[in-house]
Amino acid sequence: xxxxxxxxxxxxxxxxxxxxxxxxxxxxxxxxxxxxxxxxxxxxxxxxxxxxxxxxxxxxxxxxxxxxxxxxxxxxxxxxxxxxxxxxxxxxxxxxxxxxxxxxxxxxxxxxxxxxxxxxxxxxxxxxxxxxxxxxxxxxxxxxxxxxxxxxxxxxxxxxxxxxxxxxxxxxxxxxxxxxxxxxxxxxxxxxxxxxxxxxxxxxxxxxxxxxxxxxxxxxxxxxxxxxxxxxxxxxxxxxxxxxxxxxxxxxxxxxxxxxxxxxxxxxxxxxxxxxx
Amino acid sequence: xxxxxxxxxxxxxxxxxxxxxxxxxxxxxxxxxxxxxxxxxxxxxxxxxxxxxxxxxxxxxxxxxxxxxxxxxxxxxxxxxxxxxxxxxxxxxxxxxxxxxxxxxxxxxxxxxxxxxxxxxxxxxxxxxxxxxxxxxxxxxxxxxxxxxxxxxxxxxxxxxxxxxxxxxxxxxxxxxxxxxxxxxxxxxxxxxxxxxxxxxxxxxxxxxxxxxxxxxxxxxxxxxxxxxxxxxxxxxxxxxxxxxxxxxxx
Numbered sequence: 001x002x003x004x005x006x007x008x009x010x011x012x013x014x015x016x017x018x019x020x021x022x023x024x025x026x027x028x029x030x031x032x033x034x035x036x037x038x039x040x041x042x043x044x045x046x047x048x049x050x051x052x053x054x055x056x057x058x059x060x061x062x063x064x065x066x067x068x069x070x071x072x073x074x075x076x077x078x079x080x081x082x083x084x085x086x087x088x089x090x091x092x093x094x095x096x097x098x099x100x101x102x103x104x105x106x107x108x109x110x111x112x113x114x115x116x117x118x119x120x121x122x123x124x125x126x127x128x129x130x131x132x133x134x135x136x137x138x139x140x141x142x143x144x145x146x147x148x149x150x151x152x153x154x155x156x157x158x159x160x161x162x163x164x165x166x167x168x169x170x171x172x173x174x175x176x177x178x179x180x181x182x183x184x185x186x187x188x189x190x191x192x193x194x195x196x197x198x199x200x201x202x203x204x205x206x207x208x209x210x211x212x213x214x215x216x217x218x219x220x221x222x223x224x225x226x227x228x229x230x231x232x233x234x235x236x237x238x239x240x241x242x243x244x245x246x247x248x249x250x251x252x253x254x255x256x257x258x259x260x261x262x263x264x265x266x267x268x269x270x271x272x273x274x275x276x277x
Numbered sequence: 278x279x280x281x282x283x284x285x286x287x288x289x290x291x292x293x294x295x296x297x298x299x300x301x302x303x304x305x306x307x308x309x310x311x312x313x314x315x316x317x318x319x320x321x322x323x324x325x326x327x328x329x330x331x332x333x334x335x336x337x338x339x340x341x342x343x344x345x346x347x348x349x350x351x352x353x354x355x356x357x358x359x360x361x362x363x364x365x366x367x368x369x370x371x372x373x374x375x376x377x378x379x380x381x382x383x384x385x386x387x388x389x390x391x392x393x394x395x396x397x398x399x400x401x402x403x404x405x406x407x408x409x410x411x412x413x414x415x416x417x418x419x420x421x422x423x424x425x426x427x428x429x430x431x432x433x434x435x436x437x438x439x440x441x442x443x444x445x446x447x448x449x450x451x452x453x454x455x456x457x458x459x460x461x462x463x464x465x466x467x468x469x470x471x472x473x474x475x476x477x478x479x480x481x482x483x484x485x486x487x488x489x490x491x492x493x494x495x496x497x498x499x500x501x502x503x504x505x506x507x508x509x510x511x512x513x514x515x516x517x518x519x520x521x522x523x524x525x526x527x528x
Contacts, residue, residue: 158363
């Protein structure tokens with residue numbers, strides 16, 4: 001059982017599971033309650049352009065993904081700001097445009113790029129120690145920003161219009177949230193790949209929302225579920241020699257289905273004021 | 278009486294459609310103004326223009342001296358656009374009213390908490406602090422949103438269709454609470470529920486792109502026909518005091 005810890009790649013993979021779960025449990029919670037799954041999908045796919053550019057020019061594809069992710073987050077905020085009628089159409093175009101750019105960039109680059117499949121479908125067992133460091137840094141950034149702006153993010157995800165009447169910088173906070181989503185997606189690319197990112201952002205929170213009374217509690221449960229799903233997925237894929245990304249997703253979906261059996265709803269809360277003070 | 282908000286020649290366009298046309302309105306301190314009109318008549322747009330969320334293409338919103346846009350309005354949106362699954366307690370919803378631009382990096386303090394608790398008490402919700410917002414009934418949700426608006430210590434409360442999810446029995450209690458608030462606060466309320474509005478407010482205006490307003494409480498058949506562009510049946514329910522003119526025999 002424990003012989004797997006002899007391998008560095010396995011230790012890296014387990015570290016990656018723990019670190020990534022923190023990011024996607026927290027940010028996935030916002031994606032779910034703010035109902036921006038499609039927008040997140042758009043950001044995720046457009047990062048492929050950055051990965052391709054990285055291959056072509058010769059820098060780390062993950063940095064390319066960060067750049068393209070942030071650019072597409074800013075693009076979506078602009079669409080919002082100027083209230084474009086066909087916001088979802090333009091996001092759809094951005095989605096495909098990113099993918100197309102990525103494919104073109106890769107076709108321009110000399111030689112064969114065998115690793116590219118791992119960006120589309122993820123391969124957690126090939127994560128390097130440098131990538132673990134990058135993920136850790138992104139984790140810290142995401143965690144700190146969420147701690148600082150927790151109440152503001154709560155206000156804009158719960159009721160954006162009211163937040164606007166309070167004079168909160170709703171547009172800027174929304175942009176910041178999209179940038180955090182982009183960073184989280186970059187972390188997840190190595191884990192499950194661009195195409196499967198949305199599942200990891202949405203499945204843990206869609207289980208935890210039914211058992212949570214607070215947004216912070218929903219985040220915490222999502223993180224724990226994320227750790228459980230990814231670890232089980234990695235172990236199964238190792239022992240049965242399966243593709244890791246897809247295994248993690250299938251494990252998550254099985255857990256999601258099981259959770260539906262326990263749909264007890266939210267516990268009736270105590271009506272004691274002192275509890276809250 | 279002091280004018281607290283004045284709208285002068287307001288025009289609002291949205292994607293080349295004219296939504297509000299030449300709106301002129303004076304609102305006095307401690308008014309309770311009901312604005313009725315058909316769906317799509319621009320009621321919510323008018324509220325958002327007063328709030329400053331929507332910028333008019335022409336015209337001005339003037340506030341009385343000493344008031345600022347950021348802290349004089351308490352906005353109560355429709356409850357229907359809020360996700361009932363959102364995991365948040367009643368007290369936490371109300372506390373968000375204490376957030377502002379100036380306190381971007383600060384946490385809530387005890388003063389904020391006290392204000393939230395007071396506001397909930399005013400809305401008769403003291404027992405519900407820790408209940409999930411989504412588990413409440415339509416009327417209770419509406420009162421939570423009013424309590425949230427009250428935490429900003431508003432001079433003017435703006436309510437958007439507050440009774441759309443409330444049945445009439447609960448509605449009576451709801452208006453009692455509003456009338457209590459009205460002793461201190463000016464209230465502007467939009468609704469398509471003509472009956473409810475006319476029984477409970479001090480003044481009525483009719484809005485369908487244009488505003489028809491006579492600075493009085495009575496809704497005349499002419500006013501309604503002007504905004505609805507068709508004859509409307511005025512049904513006077515068993516109301517304690519008659520607000521509609523007595524119908525003629527042949528009507």
